[in-house]
Amino acid sequence: MNTGNIALGAALCLLSSTAAGLAMGLATGKAVDAVGRQPEASGKISSILLLGLALTESTAIYGFVTALIVLFTLK
Numbered sequence: 001m002n003t004g005n006i007a008l009g010a011a012l013c014l015l016s017s018t019a020a021g022l023a024m025g026l027a028t029g030k031a032v033d034a035v036g037r038q039p040e041a042s043g044k045i046s047s048i049l050l051l052g053l054a055l056t057e058s059t060a061i062y063g064f065v066t067a068l069i070v071l072f073t074l075k
Contacts (some may be wrong), residue, residue, distance in 0.1 A: 001074050010070045016063030020056045027052055 031049040035042045 006070060006074050009074070010067040013063050013067035013070055017060040020060035020063070024053055024056050027056070 027049060031045050034045050038045075
């Protein structure tokens with residue numbers, strides 16, 4: 001298989017990591033806004049935020065692992 005195609009495939013796998021980073025930043029910003037508007041609800045907001053960030057981070061890790069598999073198995 002062509003090396004350029006393998007690199008392109010790995011880069012496409014890493015798009016999920018980029019999207020996850022953007023989503024995590026957006027979610028954190030919205031949580032900060034929510035706590036600023038309703039400080040008494042900060043406990044609920046923080047717990048929901050952490051759950052969402054964990055799920056988003058798992059998507060990024062899956063994309064990263066897939067990219068590593070593509071790089072090291074397709075030669």
